[in-house]
Amino acid sequence: xxxxxxxxxxxxxxxxxxxxxxxxxxxxxxxxxxxxxxxxxxxxxxxxxxxxxxxxxxxxxxxxxxxxxxxxxxxxxxxxxxxxxxxxxxxxxxxxxxxxxxxxxxxxxxxxxxxxxxxxxxxxxxxxxxxxxxxxxxxxxxxxxxxxxxxxxxxxxxxxxxxxxxxxxxxxxxxxxxxxxxxxxxxxxxxxxxxxxxxxxxxxxxxxxxxxxxxxxxxxxxxxxxxxxxxxxxxxxxxxxxxxxxxxxxxxxxxxxxxxxxxxxxxxxxxxxxxxxxxxxxxxxxxxxxxxxxxxxxxxxxxxxxxxxxxxxxxxxxxxxxxxxxxxxxxxxxxxxxxxxxxxxxxxxxxxxxxxxxxxxxxxxxxxxxxxxxxxxxxxxxxxxxxxxxxxxxxxxxxxxxxxxxxxxxx
Numbered sequence: 548x549x550x551x552x553x554x555x556x557x558x559x560x561x562x563x564x565x566x567x568x569x570x571x572x573x574x575x576x577x578x579x580x581x582x583x584x585x586x587x588x589x590x591x592x593x594x595x596x597x598x599x600x601x602x603x604x605x606x607x608x609x610x611x612x613x614x615x616x617x618x619x620x621x622x623x624x625x626x627x628x629x630x631x632x633x634x635x636x637x638x639x640x641x642x643x644x645x646x647x648x649x650x651x652x653x654x655x656x657x658x659x660x661x662x663x664x665x666x667x668x669x670x671x672x673x674x675x676x677x678x679x680x681x682x683x684x685x686x687x688x689x690x691x692x693x694x695x696x697x698x699x700x701x702x703x704x705x706x707x708x709x710x711x712x713x714x715x716x717x718x719x720x721x722x723x724x725x726x727x728x729x730x731x732x733x734x735x736x737x738x739x740x741x742x743x744x745x746x747x748x749x750x751x752x753x754x755x756x757x758x759x760x761x762x763x764x765x766x767x768x769x770x771x772x773x774x775x776x777x778x779x780x781x782x783x784x785x786x787x788x789x790x791x792x793x794x795x796x797x798x799x800x801x802x803x804x805x806x807x808x809x810x811x812x813x814x815x816x817x818x819x820x821x822x823x824x825x826x827x828x829x830x831x832x833x834x835x836x837x838x839x840x841x842x843x844x845x846x847x848x849x850x851x852x853x854x855x856x857x858x859x860x861x862x863x864x865x866x867x868x869x870x871x872x873x874x875x876x877x878x879x880x881x882x883x884x885x886x887x888x889x890x891x892x893x894x895x896x897x898x899x900x901x902x903x904x905x906x907x908x909x910x911x912x913x914x915x916x917x918x919x920x921x922x923x924x925x926x927x928x929x930x931x932x933x934x935x936x937x938x939x940x941x942x943x944x945x946x947x948x949x950x951x952x953x954x955x956x957x958x
Contacts, residue, residue: 562689566635570628577622584617591616596623603657604644604676609633624659633657636692637683639664644676653680655687660696668702669920670782670795672729672804698919706782706920711791719784720755720948721765725773726785728794732775733804736869737812739893745772746883747896749798752780752923752945753937754876759948764877767884775801779920780945787949795920798898802905806837809869814893815841817862820848820873821902828906843867848874855886863891870895873902 574581588595596612603609609632612623627633633640637658644663663679674682683691716725727735732747739745748771750758758765768774776785777797785792809816818826830842844865846858862870870892872879879897887895903909911917912925927938 562636562692563631563634565689567629567631569635570625573622574625577619580617580619580622581614584614584620587616588614601640602643603637604639604642604661604663604680605653606643607638607657609640609657628659633659634692636660636662636695638680639676642667642676644680653684655680655684660692660699662695665695665699665702666918668699668706669779669918670792671918672794672796672800673917694915698915701919706779706786711786711789713791713793717785717788717790719750719781719788720759720952722750722755722758722768723774724750724776724781724785726790726793727773727775727796729796729801729804732773732796732801733808735773736805736894736896737808737814741868741891741893744887744890744892745894746887747771747773747775747894748880748883749775749777749796749897749899750781751777751797753941755781755784755948756941756945757877761877763881767877767880770884771880778923780942782920783946784949787952798896798901799904799911802833802898802901803836805869806833806840809841810837810839813839813841814868815843815866817844817846817865817867817870817892818842818873818902819846819858819862819870820879820898821900821906822849823847825902825906825908826873828908829902829904832905832907848872852882855882856889859886859889863889868893871898871901872896873898873900875899 585595593615595615597615599611599613601609601611609627611621611627611632614620614623624633628635634656635658637656637660638644638653639661640657640659642661642663661679662683663676666674666679683695713726715727716723718724725732735745736747748768750768754764754768754777758768775796776782776792778795782792782795806816808814818830820826821829824847826845826847830845834840834842844861844867846861850858870890872883872895874882874897876897876899879899883895883897900909904911910929912922916922916925923938923942927934
């Protein structure tokens with residue numbers, strides 16, 4: 548098991564002292580509620596306290612006391628924090644971890660806050676549950692734990708909606724969006740039969756703003772086989788529609804899952820789009836990370852669309868199973884809609900500026916900005932002139948549209 552250095556142990560011990568003080572302070576603040584809960588129990592002839600058992604994400608049992616009546620029934624878990632049974636930050640008490648056999652070996656305590664729980668609020672798909680546990684363990688410190696707590700509280704305030712339903716699809720401004728997880732999306736992409744080319748698109752705030760004034764683009768989106776929700780703006784839109792978005796299935800974070808799955812299944816990828824040389828550089832970087840990944844072919848996106856048939860012949864001749872199209876919206880979606888029937892591949896995916904990220908031409912936002920759904924701020928800072936209309940003008944316009952949008956009564 549991972550051994551912590553003495554400085555690391557001291558930092559964690561200081562956090563344990565801090566969280567015990569926090570737990571005591573909260574108990575003092577909510578003590579009037581405790582009195583009310585006790586009175587309610589007495590009125591109902593019930594024991595004042597009830598003993599309950601819960602399990603953390605890796606199956607460890609925690610015995611705690613609970614109020615049988617009243618509000619904030621689980622606040623007595625704070626006594627477990629004071630006792631040292633659980634931590635403020637640690638392994639999730641809400642979500643079971645099924646995807647990593649190494650996770651039960653963790654030295655992390657169960658926690659009221661967890662890295663996985665925080666990422667669930669924004670639907671982040673960069674790590675599996677097991678990977679978040681190992682990442683937390685390797686970065687466990689006072690500062691790291693405080694950051695988890697702060698980001699969790701912030702994301703809960705902005706994106707709260709845990710009690711909302713999670714239908715398989717929902718409608719946002721006339722666009723049918725699939726409420727998928729990364730796993731289900733990847734399974735759909737990789738398991739499509741060769742005889743039928745499936746199309747997969749992503750919808751973000753900019754896509755919605757374009758679709759509202761471009762009926763042809765809306766039609767192209769709705770004719771796709773799968774449309775995935777990309778970004779915190781769509782999460783807010785889903786909440787406005789009375790829907791909880793399962794995950795933020797954006798192309799940049801989904802690609803590693805696709806590459807990993809394609810490598811295992813021996814499926815090949817064709818990369819179409821971006822400026823000359825960009826896709827080649829992105830392909831090289833992807834193959835360095837996944838040496839078994841088969842890149843069947845590459846072509847830039849700066850070709851006369853009257854010559855599309857030649858490009859399609861090249862894709863079909865390559866024997867590719869999956870084609871990534873990076874031409875920007877709405878051009879890429881409308882090109883796919885027009886030529887999907889000519890392609891002898893499993894799946895075609897419109898990916899926007901994906902190649903620029905994986906080629907290294909454009910930097911991604913720091914992890915902490917991605918973890919609270921604010922990557923767009925970083926993009927604006929990096930390219931203020933190019934992204935001004937998209938974010939400074941487009942985001943407030945989108946929020947106004949949401950505010951005045953009449954929510955459908957059914958999904």
